[in-house]
Amino acid sequence: MSFLRRFHNIVSQQNISTTEKIQLLLKFGLEIFDLEIAIVSEVTDATYTILYVESDNAELTPQCKFDLQGTYCVHTLKANKALSFHHAGNSDISKHPCYTQFQLESYIGAPIRVANRTFGTINFSAAKVSQPFTAEHIDYVELFAQWLGFELARIESEVRLRNNYKTLKKVEQVAAIGSWRVNMSNQQVFWSNETKKLHGIDLNTTPSLSEWVKFIDSELYQQKFLHAVSHSKNDGESWELEFPATTQDKRKIWLSCHGEVESKDGGCINLIGSLQDITKDVLLREKLKDQKLEAETLLNERSLLLAKISHEMRTPLNGINGLLLNAMDEPEQAKVTENIQLALRSTEILTSLVNEILDFSKISQKGLSLTYHHSNITRIIYDVVELSKQLANKKDIEFSYSIDLPPQCWVKCDPVRLNQIITNLVSNAVKFTDSGGVELRAYSKERQPDIDLFIEVNDTGIGMSSTSIKHLFDPFKQGENEVGSHFGGTGLGMSIVKELIELMQGTIEVHSILKHGSQFKVCIPLTSAPEPKAKTLPSTKEFDASKLAVLVVEDNDINQKVISAFLSKFNITPDIAPNGKLAIQQCEQSTYDVIFMDSIMPVMDGLTATSTILDKGLVAEHCQIIAMTANTDELSQKHFAAAGMHDILPKPIDFMTLGRIIATCIEKTP
Known part of the structure; x- marks a missing residue:
């Protein structure tokens, strides 16, 4: 059973309490991470308090308190994100009090956020050295923490509501909460002014029970309300109900209704209760549900990415392994050389894949940066041209180019990243073009004292639909469903290109028609620079x-x-x-x-x-x-x-x- 399915089975159970769900999640986490201790903590100032724990250590119990600085969680809270390490004794934190006192080698944890504050942490640890934690493990512990944040926020909201009800000895005196009463002998209804305000009716109006029901949206909720009233009258039990309503002035709201029995001589004479506008709470709850769904979607996308990367990397790895094995047993030197050259080509492909993944990781962590040098952009583009000729020749398609730049066009830029942008655009065009050709145009316009560099790449390839263009720069997307399986690749290239262009303060435009080719136009502002003194490297x-x-x-x-x-x-x-x-x-x-x-x-x-x-x-x-x-x-x-x-x-x-x-x-x- 998949992680998400097991996670869903735990948190969606309606017949167990939140405490039971948390304990099941902690046991599940110990199994997933193969560790020994699982803790949900609350952190107040410098005090770390255990709220829930799963461990064979009898000394670790709920409400145990520790100095926050003596726990690994101090690093998690400082980083404000999930952290992990599998061998503390061989790391920078080998002198941390948690290691010197308890010899905990392995740890993975994430901060729990409730509303806009950090509540505490969920963490898993062990005295043994574990296997290195993966990106999926980080996603798992963050999903645990996010669900706990949602659940604790919900519990806090419920506690607030219950505390309010307990203090309502006289609901008339509670500000912003309306009260109501139904006389069970004649069905006469009394609404306080606050209740009338909630429904947007005139303060001099007194509705009947049937008129009250009409304010409630949908027949389903109306029946629930009437059933609660009838059940309370017969059994004397208090009740709470949430339902949507439409006010007299057509506003859509959510109300929380609390009802209790007022008895005399063993019989029910009145139902009394309170009404509160909980529209904001309901909207927040829906928002939290959406965020949870978004987190689960992200987790699924990450899993798909790992599967895709695994497939793409195994291809060149298989080539390297097979070609080198063949070279070992090959008697002819010419074939040995050919096998090694092909293996080197596979290493280039593998290196390119690794670089894409690393670049995307930097983008995700906001760590992608530029290294500026004095560079001749004319030379950079001619280097791309030579590579592009070879790519086009291999596919037997035409490659043409037009370069309208000064011979010595020196600027201050990151030449590696500029080359990466242009090479990626051209190689993509070649990749998705099976007939016809690819054209590269490069030209500049002066913007004294600097210049704007324009790059245009046109192809007669498969083109893109408007939907594909919309998601072109999203990571892991490759247009139509069959494109990824037919052409391969990670789907990260264009998202990296767009990020690099924007990092250079540039822009990119895309025009394409499905089955009729594509055009990419890039504009990058560049700062002019003097030609540096030539340095030669002896052979x-x-x-x-x-x-x-x-x-x-x-x-x-x-x-x-x-x-x-x-x-x-x-x-x-x-x-x-x-x-x-x-x-x-x-x-x-x-x-x-x-x-x-x-x-x-x-x-x-x-x-x-x-x-x-x-x-x-x-x-x-x-x-x-x-x-x-x-x-x-x-x-x-x-x-x-x-x-x-x-x-x-x-x-x-x-x-x-x-x-x-x-x-x-x-x-x-x-």
Whole structure:
């Protein structure tokens, strides 16, 4: 049974209390996350109070109180979002009081929000090291927290209403709540002025019971009301009923009606009660239902995304694995080379998929940023043209282009992201065009002292309907239903393109007719820049860096071989350290000119190792420490610089980038 089905089966049960539902959810969560302790807490100031708990530890009981700073939940509340870690002892929080006192290794939790305030947390933990938590696990715990927020808000609302009723000894005295009375002997009705105001009738008017019923919308609610009155008269029980009503002046409202029996000599003489306008509460309740449905829809979309990404990534992975296995047993060198070239092409496809997923993740976290350089946009577009020719040739379609730009059009921009935008638009056009051709136009208009860059991509492909255009930039959407299955892809490309264009303060327009092709028009404002002084990188044949003493700190055996092979082309044979702790020992014994430092490693990560090496003065002043990482966003760059790293070598490793770094290190080495 799926997670959502089991979740729904628990929360939709009408024959159990909220407390029972919460306990079932906590047990369900322990099963899903494979942990040992489940807690719903309330946090007031610096005090953490257990409200509900599922654990074999008898010391953990409801109303147990702890110092908030001594719990992992302090990080969850500070981040204001779901957090998780599966091995606390091997993380930055290994000195946290919750770890030092209770040795809790695994934790996943989310803040519970009630209305506009943070109520507390729901969290699951264990003393054992668990498997790493996935994005789905984060979605699950956030859905738990959201439902709890809705339920606690509903309970608080009900408690408020009940407290109001208890204080209504004389409902006439309660402001904004109307009172009513029905004489059971003659069916005469009395409405207070507040009740008359609620229904919008004249204060001098006294309705009959039948006239009252007519204010209630729908026959169903009218029958419920009459049944409650009759049942209360016969059995002497109090009742509460919510129903929609239409006032005399045609306003649609919701009313909460409370009724009780007034007895004398064992018989019912009157029914008395109160009426309250609960329209806002009902609307809020409906809003919470919509939000819950939206959360469930998002969870379903995330599951579909994972399935789609899994399918798309397995294709190039299968190619890489199969082609390399074939190359191992292939006696002919030409076929070995061909297999390796095809495997490299599969790695490019896989890298492109990973980059799309990472970019979308940055968009979701508002972390996508630009890195500005002085760039020649004419050269960037001609690079795209050359790639596009190859893509079009493979599909045997025509590719034409028109570039009306100055030969030396230097601007301040992010060249990688600009290339990504244009390449994605052209490759998409080629992808969805089986006959005819694709045209790329690039031109500029002066906007003294700067320019506006215009990019137009036209194709004779499958085109799009108006509905597809409407959802074109939504993630995971690929137009008509059959498009995704026929053409493949994650459906993230166009949403990333739009985000990048807007990040550059630009615009994108789309015109398309189904089965008659599409046109994309992009305008990006760019700041003019002077042409920088040319820097040349010598070829590897004359690029001898053998004088450099190099240390590579990398835990992955394959990555060790990859960078060692690249460095050998510069006549460098590096020392290897598999983690930060051993790197420190190497620096204590040898002097290095360059250290390539992986950022994430077991035992000790690259940031900690770098800070320790510099603090202890284990390297010469000219030594360059280079971060090796797949995280090249602006925030990561700040963290690397703060630790003392001088540059970044992105993964997968680009040979030209490595050459630039080596050249810089040679210049700085005495």
